[in-house]
Amino acid sequence: xxxxxxxxxxxxxxxxxxxxxxxxxxxxxxxxxxxxxxxxxxxxxxxxxxxxxxxxxxxxxxxxxxxxxxxxxxxxxxxxxxxxxxxxxxxxxxxxxxxxxxxxxxxxxxxxxxxxxxxxxxxxxxxxxxxxxxxxxxxxxxxxxxxxxxxxxxxxxxxxxxxxxxxxxxxxxxxxxxxxxxxxxxxxxxxxxxxxxxxxxxxxxxxxxxxxxxxxxxxxxxxxxxxxxxxxxxxxxx
Numbered sequence: 001x002x003x004x005x006x007x008x009x010x011x012x013x014x015x016x017x018x019x020x021x022x023x024x025x026x027x028x029x030x031x032x033x034x035x036x037x038x039x040x041x042x043x044x045x046x047x048x049x050x051x052x053x054x055x056x057x058x059x060x061x062x063x064x065x066x067x068x069x070x071x072x073x074x075x076x077x078x079x080x081x082x083x084x085x086x087x088x089x090x091x092x093x094x095x096x097x098x099x100x101x102x103x104x105x106x107x108x109x110x111x112x113x114x115x116x117x118x119x120x121x122x123x124x125x126x127x128x129x130x131x132x133x134x135x136x137x138x139x140x141x142x143x144x145x146x147x148x149x150x151x152x153x154x155x156x157x158x159x160x161x162x163x164x165x166x167x168x169x170x171x172x173x174x175x176x177x178x179x180x181x182x183x184x185x186x187x188x189x190x191x192x193x194x195x196x197x198x199x200x201x202x203x204x205x206x207x208x209x210x211x212x213x214x215x216x217x218x219x220x221x222x223x224x225x226x227x228x229x230x231x232x233x234x235x236x237x238x
Contacts, residue, residue: 002230005030005053007045007146009037013060016215020222021229028229034142038118041142045149055091055157055231056150058143061214062114062161063121065131065139067168069110072213074102074221075138075161077114080147083134088147091156094231098158101224107217112137114159116144127167138163156231160221162214165207 006021006029008014014033021029030053034044045056062075069075076099080088095111102109115136121127130139143159150157227233 002055002232003028003030003053004055004057004230005032005045005048005051006057006059007032007034007041007048007142008060009034009041009140009142010060012215013218016218017059017222019219020226037141038116038145042145042149045146049149049153049155053155055094055155056146057157058140058146058159058161059218060140060142060161061164061218062138062140063127064137064163064166064169065115065121065127065134066112066137067131069137069163069166070108071163071166071210072217073108073110073163074217075114075159075163076102076109076111077138077143077159077161078111080114080116080143080159081134081136082116082144083118086144086148088144088151088157090147090158091231094156094158094228098160098221098225098228101228102221105220105224107220107224110137114143114161115139116147117141123170124168131167158231160218160225162217162221164210164214166210169206169210 006017011033014031017031030048030051032044032048034040076095078090078095099109099111113134113136115130115134117139118141121130121139138161140161147157
């Protein structure tokens, strides 16, 4: 039986898969919530491979780097680049089939370079600098590590990322600080940060509609991609 492994950093990202795919141990999928960062993502991807996956997907949110990229846009990258110069390609036929299906559903989708960073790129100046230096339109922290595992196991790899914070928006540091190693938000800590910093509350409120757009985009992508669960299904589905 073919099984595709989905790796997310956050529990909220994993929940966007469940309307389409059901539980994290459905017959044809494995869904792992890794926590934030490359180390956690690589560990989760390896565990999913050992559990029987034969394809990997990096799934979740991303930060926008390109100035014209709006919140909720889906990025299905053709390649992942790293700040250390490493480059990982995604599976071409799988990517093209999925992005075409997403576009047919009237959802904004871009197939371009995704940057995988070891640091959170939170402010506008930092995002602009990395956009110019890398040519990437969006950034995350996990896709390169997942791609590296896929390469080591010689299995197809895909990334699907919805833009949460755009290039001109500030991602509150309090969000990252309040996420535990299991990928769940520690609300008590977040609200302590909000109380101590009214600016954090303003930033969170500004991102509220972005979060709804990004979440809806991932749910929609999972829905239209259900028939493209595995890369070998793409030719049949098209």
